[in-house]
Structure formats: C-alpha cells, structure tokens
Amino acid sequence: MEQLLLERSGNKCELCQSAAALKIYEVQPQTSHPEDNTIVICDKCIAQIEKTEEADLKHLGFLRTSIWSAIPGVQVVTWRLLNRLKGESWAVDSLDAMYLDEETLAWAQAGADEDNDAVEDIHKDCNGAPLQAGDTVVLIKSLDVKGSQLNAKMGTVVKNIRLVHNNTDQIEGKIEGQTIVILTKFVRKQGA
Template identity: 45%
Template structure:
C-alpha cells in the first residue's frame, strides 16, 4: 500500500507539473523521483518524471543524448529539484558537445551549486582512472569490446577465444588495465590491452 504521505506528494507534483514529466513533458507512465543528496524534503526534493527519463538516469548505458535535448526547455524551470537534475544530466553528457552551451547559460546560486555537485557531477576528474583498449581508445562502462587474442581464464579450463564479443563491460575502479565482462555466461576479468572497442 502506498502511504497517504506519498499519495499526497504525487498529487502535488502532478499539480505542479500539470501531470507531465518535468523533463520531457511526456504524460505517460509518470513516477515520483527523489533527487539524490537533497538538503530539503517533500516537494523541494522530488520531481515527476516519465519511465523513459527515469530509466536513462538510472542506467547510463541506455542514455539517448537526443532525448535529453528536452533540457533546452526544462532547465529554465523555476523548481530547484528540476534545475538540479537538469544541470546534472547536462554534466553527464558534456562529451556530446551541445550540453556545454546550455550549461554556460545556466545559473545556480552557491547553495544550489553545492547540492548539484553533491553527486560528483561537474567535479574535476583529472585524477580519475582512464581505461583504454589495445588501440588507445577510451573504454567506458557499458561499451562492447572484442578479444584480440585467445585468453586462458584463471581458475578454470576455459579459454576465451580471439574474436569473442564481450558486451556491456564494467570497469575496475582501482586498476585502469582491468575490465570485466561476460564470456560464455561467465563473468571474467580481462586485461584492456587484449581487447578492441567495437
């Protein structure tokens, strides 16, 4: 059972947003999303978003940058939690190029900026580990790679064959030469110099 408090929050969010996603204005499959690390509660910590936006926030590998062009409009919302998440999403997609122009136009006061950066977005990542494949191409979580040589899998008799595609890799956050992925249904650690991004 949904609590009365949640029901009332959802009702008030629908009233505030005219029953539309506060990012893309979709009217389908709306849900309450609590903006992480909010210093406040209730309406000031929550937004109403559609399943599509929610899925792309939660799973970066499913993110479609073109969908987020809706932030052209929603970043001007007068609601702080909408502004914060718009800023965070633009930061997460800066490598696309176009979000930088929108970020340059956005203004958040000091308190809002502290909240916006509380999740680590917009923080200087110069010391962050960078994983590169055999050709020096940067690898990111969710990428697909192919093995460029046969690899004996430690602790088993399995050999991962050259040419095997490894889909949706994850990165080792302590060692830039290691990634992980599934080969023949088994999760294995792979050295980055033996893979090529596809």
C-alpha cells in the first residue's frame, strides 16, 4: 500500500507538496477504506497537525490549495487545520470555499480538536517569538515594579524565566533578587 500511496502523491507531501522527509500518516478515526484515510505527508505537516510545534501560518498557506484535493484524508486534515485557524480571515474564506460530502464532514468532525476555538497556550515575546520556561529575556522598556522601589531599566537581562500558567501575557523572573511578574509584550527573547 505504501508504494501505491507514494505513486498517488507523486512522492510529495499531499498537503504542502514538499518532497522532504515523507511519512505515511493515518488520519484518525480510521474508516473502512485505508487508501482514502491514509495520506503521504512531511514531518513539518505532521508537527502542525499534532501541535508538536507552534502553528506556522506561512507554512499553513498550503491550505488554500489543499481544499481542492479529491483525497478524503487530505480533505479531512485540511478541514481540521482550517478550523483550528478560524482567527485568520484567509482560513475562514478557505473553509467557506471548501466542500465536503456528509460522510467526509462527519469524519472530519469526529476527530476534530475538542475545542476548535481555543487559542494554543503559547507565551510570546514582543516580536512573537515563543517563550519557554528557562529562557533569557531582555526588557525593551523601563518598568516600575508595583509595591516596590525597584525600577527595572530597559535592557535589563532576566535569566531563567518562568511562565505564568493560564495567562500567556505574563512571565515571572528575578530582577535584583526580587521575583516579579513581567508582561510578555515588554520583553524580547535573548538571541531572537
């Protein structure tokens, strides 16, 4: 079956058309037609589908063309990714242009994210670079710390930050030995 799928795909990712690092991917939940619900995709697309890396809107631009695929598995994955990106006007337009028969739509909905409208909990700096616990950031603005005489000057380096759970706009870090909460819009990831 792998050879049939590679021939069908032309040895390219059936989503983004990349020829790099191709894998056979089973679109869940499986139906009774394995050739329809198994597709050939690249590692980058797998990472986007499985959310093992942050959504890459530039890469996901392929969704504008994959909506026209006749392969049910590609249709289902495309529909699910577009629903995840409902905050983007181009994604909404692509969803509106897309047609799925009832059976394929039911399959797409059956394996869709439980909360399609949820924004992924990713802390980002002022430039949109993802922040992780332990990163080092630089203040891009001088900040007065509430309830303290401390004034954190622009350019101050804050090492080993902690992410504030349930609030992607805040991180914690130590400045002059004092742990403070800092808004992510006032920091730049060092090296970014």
